[in-house]
Amino acid sequence: MHLDLSLADLGDQPQLSESAHSRRARFHQSWYRAAKLDVKAWGRTPAGRPIGSILPAAAAEAGLNFVAPSARELFLTRRKQGWGVDPVRMTKHMTSSQALLVNLLGPLGSSANWLRDVLRLLLDRQDIAEVTRWDIEFAPPSRNDYLGDMTRLDAFIRFRTSQGTEGVVLELKYTDRFSSRRLDLAGNRRYAELQASSGLWHDPLQAFLDQEVGQLLRCHALGTRILQVDERVWTPATLLLISHPDDVTAPTVLNRYRSRLEDATRAVHVGLDHVLHAALSSAPTDVDADTVHSLQLRYLDHAASEALWLEHLEKANTTRTRRRHPLTQQQVDEVTTVL
Structure with missing residues (x-):
């Protein structure tokens, strides 16, 4: 790992309209590219904007956006299955x-x-006996047999207990926001039928009209409907939201959604730090434990890039100050004379 990096090695850091968490995550990924992956160049958006947290073409083609061969293999396998993954963002965009x-x-x-x-x-x-199936970027092959809309799940996991089959809808947030897509759920017959068969929400009309929790509601509804159609199981799915510990929005939205549920235990929020801690404590081999350590460094250990981050903030603040209070010609002449 390089300890002599400069800000120039980390590349362009456009702020755009990102949150403080997103800007910090983008900076850390830029550091990880240069320090851990030893990739000195950086890529561009489709519009041509250079960003330090985007891998250049050669690094992307080499699979450097994946922390382990199993991760790259999962991407390649899912891509062969059809639409649902973005190959450019998956291989190039580190955030x-x-x-x-x-x-x-x-x-x-x-x-x-x-x-x-x-x-x-x-x-x-502890009653989970076996994971029987799991899919990423999952949507039913025949949408009309389910809820009829374009909702897609980050992952859907089916597991077996002594009581039968259950399902987990996994929603994962790193730097992205919740979807702002709005659907007329209150007027949707399929959602009304799902409520009648599952009793998922204690006040379904208010839940359907709450646009802030729309994405979580649609994902939870789809997972519950998949269990009904595919497994003939009438117990609602469990919604598991995983987000970065610096993301203050995700748990707030999850808590708002939980207040809409008849059984609030059917929606769970867990920080990515706790997920990786659980993965590390149960890692089957030393190689697997090393993979978790790599994930922790890449996604959580902002302390590793903190010194350069503070330098970046100081430089950005100085630049903003100069823009707001440019030197007069007399001040420029005085500085020139001293030099």
């Missing part, structure tokens, strides 16, 4: 939540029981 998804589930799912053991810890469900 992509889809990339984080495969970096997390690729390793966990490559071991027979690792994913099961992590779920036991996160959900406090």
Whole structure:
């Protein structure tokens, strides 16, 4: 790992309209590219904007956005299955939540029981006997047999207990916001039928009209409907939201959604730090533990890039001050004379 990096090695850091968490995450990923991956160049957006947290083409083609071979293999396998993953963002954009998804589930799912053991810890469900199936970027093949809309799940995990089959809808947030897409759920017959069969929400009309929780509601509804159609199970799915510990919005939205549920225990929020701690404590091999350490460094250990971050902030503040209070010609002449 390079200790002599400069801000120039980290590349362009446009602020755009990002949150403080997003800007810090983008900076840390830029540091990880230069320090850990030893990639000195950086890529551009499709519009041509250079950004330090985007891998250049050669690094992307080499699979450097994936922390383990199992993560890259998961991406390649899912891509062959059809639409649902963005190959550009997945291979180039280091802040992509889809990339984080495969970096997390690729390793966990490559071991027979690792994913099961992590779920036991996160959900406090020691009765989980076996994970029977899991899919990423999942949507039913025939939407009309389910809810009829374009909702897609980050991941859907089915597991078996002594009581039968259950399901977990996994929603993962890194730097992205919740979807602002609005649907007329209150006037949707399929959602009304789902409520009648599951009793998922205590006041369905208010839940359907609450646009702030719309994405979580649609994902939870789809997971519950998948269990009904595919497994003939009438117990609602559990919604598991995983977000970065610096993301203050995600848990707030989750709590708002929980207030809409008949059974609030059917929605769970867990920080990414706790997920990786659970993964580390249950890692089957030393190689798997090393993979978790890499995930922690890449996504959580902002202390590793803190010195350069503070330098970046100081430089940005100085630049803003100069723009607001430019030197007069007399001051420029005085500085020139001194020099």
